Amino acid sequence: MSSAYAAGEIPEACVGCSMEDAKATANRMLQKALPVSVWTDKADYGHNDMIKVTGQVANVASGYPVTVTVVSPLNSIVTIDQVSVTQDGTFETTLNTAGAMWKYDGTYTIKVNYGSTEKSNSAKVELTGGEAYSPNYNTPTKTKQCGGNEFSANGQCIPFTISGGMVTGASLNTNDNSIVIMINAKNDGTLTVTPTKTTIDGIFMVLVDGQEWDDVEIVANKVTVKFLAGAEKIEIIGTHVIPEFGTIAAMILAVAIISIIAVSAKSRLSIVPRY
Known part of the structure; x- marks a missing residue:
């Protein structure tokens, strides 16, 4: 044994x-x-x-x-x-x-x-007794390994400490420029998150379970949130959050299309006879 x-x-x-x-x-x-x-x-x-x-x-x-x-x-x-x-x-x-x-x-x-x-x-x-896992599922075979005191959000490793509960998941919300952190709060506790400015910048508000939260301390990019037992979601909102690859690709595609249209229009103008 x-x-x-x-x-x-x-x-x-x-x-x-x-x-x-x-x-x-x-x-x-x-x-x-x-x-x-x-x-x-x-x-x-x-x-x-x-x-x-x-x-x-x-x-x-x-x-x-x-x-x-x-x-x-x-x-x-x-x-x-x-x-x-x-x-x-x-x-x-x-x-x-x-x-x-x-x-x-x-x-x-x-x-x-x-x-x-x-x-x-x-x-x-x-x-046992759940869904069978198949390697043919559309899931990544390798994920970025974060440290013991970090959680992963869309591939970004974000340092944190928590008391009174545990982090169960996290993601970046590019629509709201925020980090969404799911927690299981067994007791009243405190969550401290220190993301880099390349991940999120201009932090100015925190929501707990969808409600604007006052028991928060924001010092530069260090955010400390005091939550109550039973809390499930903490959202840290800033003025900028790193976009996902799909967003970047869409922006590049849009710029490329505009450039092609501009070049095509200029080419057509150059072959119009002048009198």
Whole structure:
């Protein structure tokens, strides 16, 4: 039975471990200088189950959370959570497999990171009873890998910290010049986002679940939002947001068409006889 995994190795999750057994196994692994360990209560789940994730770090650094990232069989990020570490080095969180991001059957990888890439680990669980994944689906086979304290929005890696909940997804809205962040707020909490100015600029407003929000601090491109338990969507609005490739392509096409029309018109004028 293995409940802690060496970096680069992803064996089966610890099945049916009691907390005492799990801690004992983790401690044995920690004696071998493993910086962080992680395990789950089962190895197999349905698509409406709760996954209990538990782990331990070897050396506790005050104020530093463990970042938990779940990656789907399509190699896309399902959810990101930041979990507090207790004084004895343990951490625990629960993942809900209900929702569109968990709809495919297959192997989901639960990755944990504690401050650096050297202090990382992972475990695998299997989900069944949902949609079968086919490699022929129109989905990207490779996605940009963001760091443990970043979420991905249309391929852009955006640094963040969150307390009281977890980020479940994000996207860029080019129509409203905004970053849309989906969260699962278990308690009242705070979200801090620091996008680059090439991603979004001129930030002036924040909406929480569609309502203009006052409990916000905006300093340059650093945005801190205090949200209430149950909040689901935070939208950060600016004067500019990086356009998607399709928008850029449309702009280039439009400029090209205008240029062709202008050149054609000039050519016709040049061959009109003058009297």
